[in-house]
Amino acid sequence: AGCSMDSTVQKDDKKEEKTKKEDLSEINIGASVMSLQHEFMANLVVGYKEFKEQTGVNIIITDGGNMEPDKQVTNVENYISQNVDGILCQCISVETMKDTLKHAMDKDIPVGIYPYDTTVGATTYFGYNEYEWGEKLGETASAWIKDKLDGKAKILSVTTSLEESAVERCKGWTEKINDTCGEDNLTWNTVEATSASDAIDSVESALQANPDTDVVLVYNDELGIGAYEAIKQSGLDTTNMFLGSCDGTDTVLDYVESDSVYRCTVGNDKFVSEIGFYWVENMVKIVLGMEYDDPFPIETTAITVDNVKEYRSREPKYELSPEIAEYVKE
Amino acid sequence: MDKESMLGIENLTKSYSGTIVLNRVSMEIKKGEIHALIGENGAGKSTLCKMIAGAVEPTEGTIVIRGTAYNRLTPKKAKEEGVTMVYQEFNLISEMTVYENLFVGKEIRKGIFTDKNKMMEMSRNIFREMGVDIDCTEKIKDISVAYCQLVEIAKALLEDSRLLILDEPTAPLTTKEIELLFRVLGKLKDRGISMIYISHRLEEIFQICDRITVLRDGNYIASLDTKGTTKEELIRLMIGRELSQEFPKRLLEAECDGTKTVLKVEGLTNGKLKNVSFELKQGEILGIAGLVGAGRTETARAIFGADTITEGEIYIKGKKVKVKSPLQAIRHGIGLIPEDRKRQGVMLWQSVSDNISLVVIQELAGRLLVNNKKEKALLDKEINMLNIKLQSVKQPVESLSGGNQQKVVLAKWLATKCDILIFDEPTRGIDVGAKKEIYDFLFRLKKEGKSVILISSEMSEILNLSDRILVMYEGRMTGELGYKDATQELVLRKASGM
Amino acid sequence: MKKEKSFSFIEFYEKFGIIFILVIEFIIFSLASANFLTIDNLFLVGRQVSFTGIAAVGMTMVLLMGEIDISVGSILAFTGCLSAELVVRYHMPLAVVFVIIIGVSAVFGLVSGTLTTVFKIPSLICTLAMQIIIKGFTYLMTGGSSISGLTDSYKFLGQGFILGIIPFPLIIMVIAFICGYIVLNKTYIGRRIYAVGGNKEAARLSGIKTNKYVISTFVMSAVTAGIAGILMMARLGTGQPSIGSDFAMDVLTATVLGGVILQGGKGFVMNVMIGSFIIGILSNGLVMCGVLEYWQWIIKGVVFLFAVAMSNLNLISKKG
Amino acid sequence: MKKEKSFSFIEFYEKFGIIFILVIEFIIFSLASANFLTIDNLFLVGRQVSFTGIAAVGMTMVLLMGEIDISVGSILAFTGCLSAELVVRYHMPLAVVFVIIIGVSAVFGLVSGTLTTVFKIPSLICTLAMQIIIKGFTYLMTGGSSISGLTDSYKFLGQGFILGIIPFPLIIMVIAFICGYIVLNKTYIGRRIYAVGGNKEAARLSGIKTNKYVISTFVMSAVTAGIAGILMMARLGTGQPSIGSDFAMDVLTATVLGGVILQGGKGFVMNVMIGSFIIGILSNGLVMCGVLEYWQWIIKGVVFLFAVAMSNLNLISKKG
Ligand SMILES: Nc1ncnc2c1ncn2[C@@H]1O[C@H](COP(=O)(O)OP(=O)(O)OP(=O)(O)O)[C@@H](O)[C@H]1O
Ligand SMILES: Nc1ncnc2c1ncn2[C@@H]1O[C@H](COP(=O)(O)OP(=O)(O)OP(=O)(O)O)[C@@H](O)[C@H]1O
Numbered sequence A: 001a002g003c004s005m006d007s008t009v010q011k012d013d014k015k016e017e018k019t020k021k022e023d024l025s026e027i028n029i030g031a032s033v034m035s036l037q038h039e040f041m042a043n044l045v046v047g048y049k050e051f052k053e054q055t056g057v058n059i060i061i062t063d064g065g066n067m068e069p070d071k072q073v074t075n076v077e078n079y080i081s082q083n084v085d086g087i088l089c090q091c092i093s094v095e096t097m098k099d100t101l102k103h104a105m106d107k108d109i110p111v112g113i114y115p116y117d118t119t120v121g122a123t124t125y126f127g128y129n130e131y132e133w134g135e136k137l138g139e140t141a142s143a144w145i146k147d148k149l150d151g152k153a154k155i156l157s158v159t160t161s162l163e164e165s166a167v168e169r170c171k172g173w174t175e176k177i178n179d180t181c182g183e184d185n186l187t188w189n190t191v192e193a194t195s196a197s198d199a200i201d202s203v204e205s206a207l208q209a210n211p212d213t214d215v216v217l218v219y220n221d222e223l224g225i226g227a228y229e230a231i232k233q234s235g236l237d238t239t240n241m242f243l244g245s246c247d248g249t250d251t252v253l254d255y256v257e258s259d260s261v262y263r264c265t266v267g268n269d270k271f272v273s274e275i276g277f278y279w280v281e282n283m284v285k286i287v288l289g290m291e292y293d294d295p296f297p298i299e300t301t302a303i304t305v306d307n308v309k310e311y312r313s314r315e316p317k318y319e320l321s322p323e324i325a326e327y328v329k330e
Numbered sequence B: 001m002d003k004e005s006m007l008g009i010e011n012l013t014k015s016y017s018g019t020i021v022l023n024r025v026s027m028e029i030k031k032g033e034i035h036a037l038i039g040e041n042g043a044g045k046s047t048l049c050k051m052i053a054g055a056v057e058p059t060e061g062t063i064v065i066r067g068t069a070y071n072r073l074t075p076k077k078a079k080e081e082g083v084t085m086v087y088q089e090f091n092l093i094s095e096m097t098v099y100e101n102l103f104v105g106k107e108i109r110k111g112i113f114t115d116k117n118k119m120m121e122m123s124r125n126i127f128r129e130m131g132v133d134i135d136c137t138e139k140i141k142d143i144s145v146a147y148c149q150l151v152e153i154a155k156a157l158l159e160d161s162r163l164l165i166l167d168e169p170t171a172p173l174t175t176k177e178i179e180l181l182f183r184v185l186g187k188l189k190d191r192g193i194s195m196i197y198i199s200h201r202l203e204e205i206f207q208i209c210d211r212i213t214v215l216r217d218g219n220y221i222a223s224l225d226t227k228g229t230t231k232e233e234l235i236r237l238m239i240g241r242e243l244s245q246e247f248p249k250r251l252l253e254a255e256c257d258g259t260k261t262v263l264k265v266e267g268l269t270n271g272k273l274k275n276v277s278f279e280l281k282q283g284e285i286l287g288i289a290g291l292v293g294a295g296r297t298e299t300a301r302a303i304f305g306a307d308t309i310t311e312g313e314i315y316i317k318g319k320k321v322k323v324k325s326p327l328q329a330i331r332h333g334i335g336l337i338p339e340d341r342k343r344q345g346v347m348l349w350q351s352v353s354d355n356i357s358l359v360v361i362q363e364l365a366g367r368l369l370v371n372n373k374k375e376k377a378l379l380d381k382e383i384n385m386l387n388i389k390l391q392s393v394k395q396p397v398e399s400l401s402g403g404n405q406q407k408v409v410l411a412k413w414l415a416t417k418c419d420i421l422i423f424d425e426p427t428r429g430i431d432v433g434a435k436k437e438i439y440d441f442l443f444r445l446k447k448e449g450k451s452v453i454l455i456s457s458e459m460s461e462i463l464n465l466s467d468r469i470l471v472m473y474e475g476r477m478t479g480e481l482g483y484k485d486a487t488q489e490l491v492l493r494k495a496s497g498m
Numbered sequence C, D: 001m002k003k004e005k006s007f008s009f010i011e012f013y014e015k016f017g018i019i020f021i022l023v024i025e026f027i028i029f030s031l032a033s034a035n036f037l038t039i040d041n042l043f044l045v046g047r048q049v050s051f052t053g054i055a056a057v058g059m060t061m062v063l064l065m066g067e068i069d070i071s072v073g074s075i076l077a078f079t080g081c082l083s084a085e086l087v088v089r090y091h092m093p094l095a096v097v098f099v100i101i102i103g104v105s106a107v108f109g110l111v112s113g114t115l116t117t118v119f120k121i122p123s124l125i126c127t128l129a130m131q132i133i134i135k136g137f138t139y140l141m142t143g144g145s146s147i148s149g150l151t152d153s154y155k156f157l158g159q160g161f162i163l164g165i166i167p168f169p170l171i172i173m174v175i176a177f178i179c180g181y182i183v184l185n186k187t188y189i190g191r192r193i194y195a196v197g198g199n200k201e202a203a204r205l206s207g208i209k210t211n212k213y214v215i216s217t218f219v220m221s222a223v224t225a226g227i228a229g230i231l232m233m234a235r236l237g238t239g240q241p242s243i244g245s246d247f248a249m250d251v252l253t254a255t256v257l258g259g260v261i262l263q264g265g266k267g268f269v270m271n272v273m274i275g276s277f278i279i280g281i282l283s284n285g286l287v288m289c290g291v292l293e294y295w296q297w298i299i300k301g302v303v304f305l306f307a308v309a310m311s312n313l314n315l316i317s318k319k320g
């Protein structure tokens, strides 16, 4: 009789407390990112902090260590226990987070998550998914293969099975390229890596084994940097080689801009830090009972030498939407 | 008071977490004398000397070395003052070679490089001087306890010392090496080096020491000239009462049943042993004598299943048995009190009670849980019987004096039902009082019909306690003597392979 | 010998000093965050630490032997995934799953233990190798994706409450520690474990089959990690191949904070529970106080150092 | 004492047995992959192992002391980022950067060493804590993003070749090992390191300042990791805060494969170089042969076990 799935100690007065927020600095948002060891997340956090600066909203940032789902569960549990007003969660594994996030929503805490998986029943979602990013990279690579390599290519995928997002992206580009170019024209190889130094080792070794590799696709920029150095240092002829990755971080944009073998990185229409800024703003809107975006709109773009100048031409903008700005003034 | 003072100690006190182990001791060592320090186990002899050598910090008091007073010394400082100590417990590095050990901390260098050849040459010279045949490139882990002791002494001799402290240097040595050692000490004395000499063997004290200081329970009792005192007086000062005859009276033959063979060993052979055969009768004390490295320990370990044997049979009570591990040996009723207590005898960090009840712990436990009452009864019995001095049974063995640690090992084995007990150097480092207790104890075992193999490097022990004496030389049996025929000379001759 | 038999603060401190650290944490976090000192939150921490805690019971035994087990993280992931697989794919009843998991973990422990004792491979290296091998098997089994579809009755193991408030895994952890305490401190087996850890040669010469005991502790460590794996899987609601990469270090930290020394032979299992709580409360409290993520790392590191140094105070004053 | 001084296979094996493993690897991979046994590829492996190798020289010294250093991964990342920062942001000349990095690493080593010796914090826990603390500083410094914009002359350190073919880091590694060999085996400092590692109390009583030597080895380990950090940053062409999470374990594995025992006092630094190569060639060869990642893990684990067991053969036959 004494067993249950829910802790019975409930604070019923909690809800009333929540509906009215006089001051933005009374709002607490828990933001759990996958791992601060990834540059993408680090940039996201920059956006969070910018928002915190402008509004005084308290954002509590945690990460899943070495991409460990159980750590993230612990963090979100702590948010719930801390009685935050909203939770943003970039799930390392959405399956794993499901139950914990449901607990949060049961306690009337609005939840915004990545990826776009509506079975969670979250309040709002990130408007892109990893698969799509992979597809975008695949699209660009396919065009290159058709254009420069007569539709035939030997492709090296650099990914890791330790991270769901990597698996999804890799699936995305593999399927896309296979569809567009035809499986028969392609030879696939895969190596795994979890850090830049890992990536350089494995890509170097893979290129030694297969010096005729034409295309190297990497699941994120951080590993891309390793792959880039490996290709450069291999002394192979890179005129027709294609290296591409996902994330759109600055270092890689530099490489793309310099017209090197780094042909493409997939990013968003917004800078990563901007995403962080508006993503948390979106949550604050929910907390304040304003209208909000669902899904949170993000356009995926492939950044290549053709559009990189244009992409980088603007500075990141952190402009509060009018309704929030008003709140701040008060 | 004609000679100059080398070392003065004033009101030296040491306490460990509230327990005073040395209480305001003052004494003086003169230049060029050999000064004996005696006392029961735990009297504080080692502690006192360690403070002089800077290894232990005194709680209170001053140490005056040739006029300079110190409240605290470091090993380095003490060395600079010419104080060298041979510790009771070895301080050798087992993974390093003999010659490297001799030069730890005082390597001979050319610039920052070590001069290996010079060090090896000097090592060889020092051992030649000591009359010891030892290979300097051998690793410490590969040589026996006795050699370790000789290496320790050589290490001290290499120092340019003015005060040499020897803490029970002869404990693991046999007659031959002791004679060599004394010759070396005599030479040092002639060179004007002072010495503090700790030993539980009183004959040695009379042989080489000029003066004697007696400690009891951490207190200074007296300092005497060797010439004006007797063994009996020293014993009385040490233990605070008279001690009747050192060795117990032999039992009448009729009292012990010496006919039934309980253990028979035939052709035991392995890397160290060559065709060792003997018999052990019920109620017998069988002494094994030999020089260092004769293979006595190996024999014991082979019978006990601690080492492998390549050939040979073991019969227990007439039945041929295979003893492949100590556990099997124990099941056959064989117990071994090992010679190296620190490495093989005790768990230093664990309590006295855990140590004593270790072998029989399964019997003390009903099914699983240890029966505290039963354990306490056992502990009380053993501790009383052996008169182990301790503060509490929960005390770690580490904090007991060497002698009492040894008694803990004895207690562990006496708690078992083993009726064949092998004692490998059971009285090493044990004071006269305790020694006598152990001797009495051996006779009690005998009377109870248990059989004992006694390995000892002390000739008097072998001669006075054994019913029969086996002599070993280089892994072989070279003789068997009844106690009536045995003399020191005879045994020594056989032990030297003559 | 004279002895002043007074209450020795040092001795008390040596045995229970670790509690002070816990108390200090409590005081600081209670002051810093209003939500910290609530029953809800404390039980939450209880659940969070229970996984490390359960595995720490086994780890304590391994450390008492002077050995170490780095493979517990992989075992956690493997057993988590395997149990999810058994439940979801083969619809096995709980009891059967438990038996299989315990059996499989025991085999892992047996292998590590045998390699360490018979083949004399240092346990650090041996379990490090086992860790990557087991990780390989986990990924071969799952293909890298998580396994979902657990029923509520399974999830109860990780997410449920007894008496409506006490998290189920916490109860298991407490039971694990009590069992550990009894085995180590009340039975002859425990005595022998301490003996082998304290002086292997002396233990062998006392007729103890040292290898058997060393291997058993590895089995214990693997089995506790396996149980933690089932509970973790139930808590996450999925079988996750990617969990556990820091688990071994967390368990190890808890154990060492609890005063178990790496040389073996010395340590008290109940203090390890406190060690686990120190880590759990620290993680929870820092989030509660909204400490900046990078600073969380630094603070954690400093607190660990401080905690171990504190519990060593008596040693520090000693010379050499 | 008589001694038969004949050639002893066992002794030779004990000392150099590890080479056999390397030879076996060579044979297998040469047969399995046509591109494996090329000068190019071998020098490539040489460069890949040189970072672990350099840090392994310091780690060897720490292990000889019976201590361990888990913090080298964080030090690698920190010094890598700091040097990139100094070069890119402050345009410092190489020599100055080197001096600063060595200084900073030395301070890390000093802290770990002091905590271990003076505060008696077990080095495993102490360097584990240092690892997360240093990681915190790395991320505070970089904000988590990589630092790019290195000039070619800096990149040469990691990417360049001497004589057109020998990778620069490989040369540094070989120099590091030779220095390590001379220090450990030819100088009195080395003798004392072995002495302190073999029996600390004995060394202390021989008048050696044991703490000083223990601390020095931690400094050595940190400094070698720091140098590896600069080279790694040069090789990657950017300062990467996220590298190094497995570095400590790689370095440790290389060192233990090289026969250095964790209890201290025993081990030969030149074998550690071979240990590093065994790991490097294994990783390279498995990728060359296109072995599936999951299987790579399992194979690696099995090879490590096999390698250590092989080099222990003489021990295994002994009793107890
Ligand atoms: N580290 C320690 N901690 C606590 N007590 C200690 C410690 N070292 C020695 N003692 C205690 O100090 C006392 C004196 O010991 P010490 O070793 O000086 O005796 P000893 O006279 O040399 O005896 P033995 O003849 O047995 O060697 C003993 O009671 C011992 O238990
Ligand atoms: N652990 C060991 N490894 C290798 N050789 C050893 C070992 N222990 C002893 N020896 C060697 O074995 C031979 C026999 O030693 P053992 O200890 O059996 O002699 P012993 O007669 O008992 O002498 P004692 O006990 O007086 O030292 C010696 O030459 C010794 O150097």
Ligand SMILES: [Mg+2]
Pocket (backbone or CB within 6 Å): B045, B046, B047, B088, B167, B402
């Ligand atoms: Mg003594």
Ligand SMILES: [Mg+2]
Pocket (backbone or CB within 6 Å): B296, B297, B298, B339, B424
């Ligand atoms: Mg002997």
